[in-house]
Amino acid sequence: MSSNFFIQKAKEIQIVIDANAPEIEKLDQEIGDGDHIFNVQRGIKLVIELESTIKDLTASKALSQIAMKVLSGIGGSSGALFGTLFMTMAKGNGIDEGIDYKKAIEIFAQGVEAVKQRGKADVGEKTMMDVLIPVSNCLKKGVEENKNKNEILSEAIDIAEKGMLSTKDLLATKGRASFLGERAKGHIDPGARSSQLMIKTVCESVLNS
Amino acid sequence: MSSNFFIQKAKEIQIVIDANAPEIEKLDQEIGDGDHIFNVQRGIKLVIELESTIKDLTASKALSQIAMKVLSGIGGSSGALFGTLFMTMAKGNGIDEGIDYKKAIEIFAQGVEAVKQRGKADVGEKTMMDVLIPVSNCLKKGVEENKNKNEILSEAIDIAEKGMLSTKDLLATKGRASFLGERAKGHIDPGARSSQLMIKTVCESVLNS
Amino acid sequence: MKKFMNTADNFLKESLQGFGAAHKDIVNCYYDPNFITRASPTKDGKVALISGGGSGHEPMHGGLVGHGMLDAACPGYVFSSPTPDQMLAAAEKVDSGAGVIFIVKNYSGDVMNFEMAAEMMSGPNASVLTNDDVAVEDSSFTTGRRGVAATVVVEKIVGSLAEAGGSLEECKKLGDKVNKNSGSMGVALTSCSVPAAGKPNFEIGDDEMEFGVGIHGEPGRRRDKIKSAQEVTSELLEAINEDLKPEKNEEILLFVNGMGGTPLTELYLIFDNAKNVLDKKNIKISRSLVGNYCTSLEMQGVSITLTKLDEELVKHWDSSVLTAAMRWGM
Amino acid sequence: MKKFMNTADNFLKESLQGFGAAHKDIVNCYYDPNFITRASPTKDGKVALISGGGSGHEPMHGGLVGHGMLDAACPGYVFSSPTPDQMLAAAEKVDSGAGVIFIVKNYSGDVMNFEMAAEMMSGPNASVLTNDDVAVEDSSFTTGRRGVAATVVVEKIVGSLAEAGGSLEECKKLGDKVNKNSGSMGVALTSCSVPAAGKPNFEIGDDEMEFGVGIHGEPGRRRDKIKSAQEVTSELLEAINEDLKPEKNEEILLFVNGMGGTPLTELYLIFDNAKNVLDKKNIKISRSLVGNYCTSLEMQGVSITLTKLDEELVKHWDSSVLTAAMRWGM
Numbered sequence A, B: 001m002s003s004n005f006f007i008q009k010a011k012e013i014q015i016v017i018d019a020n021a022p023e024i025e026k027l028d029q030e031i032g033d034g035d036h037i038f039n040v041q042r043g044i045k046l047v048i049e050l051e052s053t054i055k056d057l058t059a060s061k062a063l064s065q066i067a068m069k070v071l072s073g074i075g076g077s078s079g080a081l082f083g084t085l086f087m088t089m090a091k092g093n094g095i096d097e098g099i100d101y102k103k104a105i106e107i108f109a110q111g112v113e114a115v116k117q118r119g120k121a122d123v124g125e126k127t128m129m130d131v132l133i134p135v136s137n138c139l140k141k142g143v144e145e146n147k148n149k150n151e152i153l154s155e156a157i158d159i160a161e162k163g164m165l166s167t168k169d170l171l172a173t174k175g176r177a178s179f180l181g182e183r184a185k186g187h188i189d190p191g192a193r194s195s196q197l198m199i200k201t202v203c204e205s206v207l208n209s
Numbered sequence C, D: 001m002k003k004f005m006n007t008a009d010n011f012l013k014e015s016l017q018g019f020g021a022a023h024k025d026i027v028n029c030y031y032d033p034n035f036i037t038r039a040s041p042t043k044d045g046k047v048a049l050i051s052g053g054g055s056g057h058e059p060m061h062g063g064l065v066g067h068g069m070l071d072a073a074c075p076g077y078v079f080s081s082p083t084p085d086q087m088l089a090a091a092e093k094v095d096s097g098a099g100v101i102f103i104v105k106n107y108s109g110d111v112m113n114f115e116m117a118a119e120m121m122s123g124p125n126a127s128v129l130t131n132d133d134v135a136v137e138d139s140s141f142t143t144g145r146r147g148v149a150a151t152v153v154v155e156k157i158v159g160s161l162a163e164a165g166g167s168l169e170e171c172k173k174l175g176d177k178v179n180k181n182s183g184s185m186g187v188a189l190t191s192c193s194v195p196a197a198g199k200p201n202f203e204i205g206d207d208e209m210e211f212g213v214g215i216h217g218e219p220g221r222r223r224d225k226i227k228s229a230q231e232v233t234s235e236l237l238e239a240i241n242e243d244l245k246p247e248k249n250e251e252i253l254l255f256v257n258g259m260g261g262t263p264l265t266e267l268y269l270i271f272d273n274a275k276n277v278l279d280k281k282n283i284k285i286s287r288s289l290v291g292n293y294c295t296s297l298e299m300q301g302v303s304i305t306l307t308k309l310d311e312e313l314v315k316h317w318d319s320s321v322l323t324a325a326m327r328w329g330m
């Protein structure tokens, strides 16, 4: 995995997010403040603009630059959280010696753990953690159980979708939707939806490669 | 004519103005600022509320109280103009010795003359003067020509209506509608309409008495 | 129409009461007839400034009563000019013997009612008539142009001179000068509703704006499709400059005024866009004012006022002022 | 959506530029990362106050930068909290060695971004978290309550203490106290549109209001049919009083805040109606503030904030302040 890989995935994510933008926008309007889609789109655009800047950098330096862009370019809850995810991944042990899918899963799991600490949210609180934590767990377990890569990725795609859908009937206890009490029920969490789409895009792209 | 007469006429006017309120409101919204109907309705209401206060007063004193109410209660252009009309009429010579229709016409004409001076508008400027001046002239002429009362009043009703209708195609050069230039064309002047309705009501009422 | 109100009849009264209670250190409110004075009496020998007009333009004029500006304001019903008894009562309270300046916006209702008050008054008085709205063609055969946001500037500057001991004549002269040095024009994105009417004063499409709108929602020069802020600003300034003809390197006050429902962010954006235009023309923004000062109820709209400045005007603009809506130096 | 703007992308930048140009005597604006500081540097040894949050709430916070209030403000994109690099750059500029107080409204985005900045900072710092919105149930298991208009009061009072030489610890303590002494609740008549979205954040019927609305148009306690101003005011105060439990004869600050599209007249009317309620309960309005301070773009709405006062708070409320949006005593 190189800086080129990151930019390619960002471009693929951009296509998927743009295609689902109206839905994501609506979700944050319903139980948030309506900015989530713009935050995410801005972040992706800024990352893609890094292409030439990071093209000859090591993975750690490239990820670190991506992390700073995400952190400084997105804003809001998702900016802090996605920023934390990438900042942690950039600090992953030995990533400059090459990132295979196992390494990728390892640093992703570390990133999700950091996000969990930053946001103090766990599964069941109607946030992106309902996607990130189960996916991270599923990926780790797949590696532990020595499943093959494609199997692991397919499972992750399913788990992400389940996690995203699970947010619908939850009461929110973290994030902006928590202010709504019962009124948040019946709506999918926007951050869960955008995270799920990103995970799906990357997993499918790697699956088919 | 006594204070009782004034109050009775005010009550009759109130019924007619209320019935035509939506139209008058719309006229001032189209070429003015939309308050004319409320100004007029407030004025009429305040005059009617004077009933017990003025019931034993002489005509001049009663008219003078009415004039003060109109002046202080209406506001806007129409408040100053109708106020001037009544203030002048209240000062009419010898009105406490009785007001027959000739006297009434005399003081009305004096009032209109004062209104004309106050507003500096003449016939053809798309204001209430397009009603008041022709009516005043017609009434004076009728008396001069010794026409009978009913004939004079019927003519006045016609003249008022014609004057009011004439404002439709005029360019406004006085009042708020003057700010509109060409865009004021095609709309009847609200003050012309309310004045015409009041004149019609009083004339018809006296005709039938 | 959506408003925080109880009944249309009580709208003005309750609002005045709240204003009086919230600013009792600055103003006193009187009722029947309605007028607002400074909390402390006009000092002896100071010319008294009285303004007034229909309500719905707040903070103008009540919010401009206080040290360095007005001595009294007479609020009429919403969009209806006040009546002579209000002005007489106000004058009686604040005239300290040096006379009264009436600051009157050029609308026939305001002009006639203030004129009647002036005629009924015994003491010395003079009137300054504001007519800064360049959207309307000026002509001696008609009512002429409307008085709009420059009235705030006139009140500030004349208020300062009066505070400094200017005579009735000097105040009148300075007021006329500020008015002559000022030009304004406005544009509306939405309409406004008079409480008693309960519905918008005019209809306007979702993609339309009224260019040259008056502060009562009177139609302006034309109905346009909505344009970008920079285009709108350029066109407003063009119309004003055509009339005011500021010289190169001339110093001006740039006043971006909201019509009541326009958020500050947008007013500052217009200020920025106006600066682009003026910078290019080498007209120097020497003083600035941005905010909702001369409003039209809840209308979303903006007006731009330019006032050409000289040393005298700058001095009186900068001097201390303490009112509910404008305050500096104290 | 009707707004004066050019492109959604440039909305914030142009507005900031206009703000900076219109108030260059009071503030400096910096870009990439965006932040606003006082025009004159923080004096040595004075604790620096930094606040920030999503844009769309103007004049909060940029309009509150200046003597006696904030040293710097970090505006995020519209309704999106600012990012750590903004806070770090601002802190770098204004920290005079005595440390930095971050004033943060309780939203997870703001909290996390300010937290990250605080962690990355080398110098001493502390945060005051405001959470005055009683519309939301407080609970330690959740994010808790939103920070809304009382943030303005916190900034004024802590700003005064910092100006008077208060230490980092004292400022933090006083900020927490003001927040604890305050309760707010809002109601909206109309929605608001994020420029990038181009359409309203929520739909609301012509006869409806959102009771307990958040300052980003987040849904509140319930959707109601529009009620009279007196009923709305009474219900807002009831909710606040239930939480704040002011004593009989307690002195309070009554702050009637507009949400951006509400004309002053209506805010004063609400002030009057609130006074009716408080007078009956023998709660004493000792200080007052009325205006659009903590807004939600062009939303027509109002919030009421009560702050229980004591001698210390009154002293710091009354002290001189010179910012674009709040100014007295100088």
Ligand SMILES: Nc1ncnc2c1ncn2[C@@H]1O[C@H](COP(=O)(O)OP(=O)(O)O)[C@@H](O)[C@H]1O
Pocket (backbone or CB within 6 Å): A028, A032, A033, A034, A035, A036, A037, A039, A040, A075, A076, A077, A078, A079, A081, A118, A119, A120, A121, A126, A127, A128, A129, A174, A175, A176, A189, A190, A191, A192, D079, D080, D081, D107, D108, D109, D110
């Ligand atoms: N404490 C938290 N932990 C994890 N995720 C959170 C937390 N708070 C918010 N989120 C996520 O952030 C999303 C909202 O992001 P965004 O709209 O960009 O920011 P904001 O809520 O500040 O407007 C939510 O849908 C939720 O998934």
Ligand SMILES: Nc1ncnc2c1ncn2[C@@H]1O[C@H](COP(=O)(O)OP(=O)(O)O)[C@@H](O)[C@H]1O
Pocket (backbone or CB within 6 Å): B028, B032, B033, B034, B035, B036, B037, B039, B040, B075, B076, B077, B078, B079, B081, B118, B119, B120, B121, B126, B127, B128, B129, B174, B175, B176, B189, B190, B191, B192, C079, C080, C081, C107, C108, C109, C110
């Ligand atoms: N100078 C004037 N002379 C005569 N009539 C006038 C003059 N100015 C205005 N009017 C009349 O006043 C009417 C408007 O009255 P109104 O709406 O109550 O006051 P305003 O125009 O101040 O809002 C106009 O329709 C017109 O007939």
Ligand SMILES: [Mg+2]
Pocket (backbone or CB within 6 Å): A028, A032, A033, A034, A035, A036, A076, A176
């Ligand atoms: Mg959001």
Ligand SMILES: [Mg+2]
Pocket (backbone or CB within 6 Å): B028, B032, B033, B034, B035, B036, B076, B176
């Ligand atoms: Mg009118």
Ligand SMILES: [Mg+2]
Pocket (backbone or CB within 6 Å): B033, B035, B036, B076, B077, C054, C079, C080, C081, C109
């Ligand atoms: Mg009027």
Ligand SMILES: [Mg+2]
Pocket (backbone or CB within 6 Å): A033, A035, A036, A076, A077, D054, D079, D080, D081, D109
């Ligand atoms: Mg947000």
